[in-house]
Structures are given as C-alpha cells and as structure tokens.
Amino acid sequence: MDRGDSERHGAPEEYRTDRSGPPGAALVVRSLSPTEAATRLDELVALVLRSKASWGYDAAFMSRFAATSVTRELVGAHRVCLVALLGERPVGLAVADDEGSRAWLEDLWVDPPSFGCGVGRALFDAILDVARSWGREVLELESDPHAEGFYLAMGARRTGTRPSSLAPDRPLPLLRYDLEVARQPPG
C-alpha cells in the first residue's frame, strides 16, 4: 500500500487477543488509540519506514514514501489501528477502515527483525476478526508488489491492479479476502 489520497474517519475500537508468534514469546495484538499512537509516533513511523525499506527500495522512492501520509494513517484517521507487541515492544501494525460495503486494509507492517515469525499472520487474522465484527463480507486491499505472496498465502485473491502514485511503472495488486467463504468449514 503506497497510501491513497482519500482520508477516512472513524473511532478506534477496543480489541485485544493473544496470538502465537515467535517460539517462546507471547504476542499480543491490540487496538491502539489515536492518543497512544500520537505519543509513540516516532517509534511507530520508524517501524513503518524500516518495514517498507526492507524490500530494497532506493532512497528516492523511500523519500517519496516518507513524505506521504504515514503520520496521518497512524494517529486516528482510520477506524482501527492494531499493534502487535512482544512484551512492550511493537513489532507490527495494521490499519483498517469500515467502508460500509467492505472492510479496507490500509496498511500492514511488520518490523524486519520479526519477519517470518507469524506476526503478519497474527495481525491479518486480527483484522479479519474486526472486519467480521463490523458485519462485512469482504476485506480488500492494495498490496505492495513484494507482499502479494503473503496475502495470497493468507487466502486472499487478486482482483486487479492499480498504478502506484509513487512509481507509475510499478502496478499495485488489488486483493480481496472473502470473509463469508473463508468462514465455512472445509468439505
């Protein structure tokens, strides 16, 4: 997700769940209030920038990315912001909106040292819980091209592409997760 131009509003909801994460460590995913996000903003923006940079984008791209709305995304423009914590340490973030006909996953970030430990899955599963609590049947998102495999592994499917505002030659996959179908038992 490279950040769209639209701004969405909504109150954050209370959410907390214990999830499996790295072996031997308790991973908690909970909602982050706009006030807490504002208090911890530098730490959280640094996590987002480390996460995005992990794909090897050059300095010019990262500077365009950093100049967009990272801060606004984290401090309350969205319906729910979830943080994944190992102890007191944030290791991931996810931001989503209820758009009425669908839930929209705006962002999902894992701190690179915690890649491959289930933090992304824990955040995605938590967002699915929230989207179901809103009564939505689909969750949609625009993916960083490098992250598409993650969302496909989570059960999403590609529905199209959209040009990136940050790099026109880098189309962004549009993905959909069907909450109702995914909830049915196998067989």
Ligand SMILES: CC(C)(COP(=O)(O)OP(=O)(O)OC[C@H]1O[C@@H](n2cnc3c(N)ncnc32)[C@H](O)[C@@H]1OP(=O)(O)O)[C@@H](O)C(=O)NCCC(=O)NCCS
């Ligand atoms: C994409 C991202 C969220 C994955 O987080 P993660 O914590 O490493 O993922 P998990 O450990 O929970 O992996 C869950 C599954 O997805 C798979 N997976 C993870 N990243 C993948 C990728 N880039 N491509 C394909 N599969 C991937 C894992 O192999 C794992 O599969 P398994 O359960 O069958 O073993 C993380 O790499 C990230 O934050 N990247 C940078 C920021 C970014 O691009 N975010 C997405 C913006 S749209």
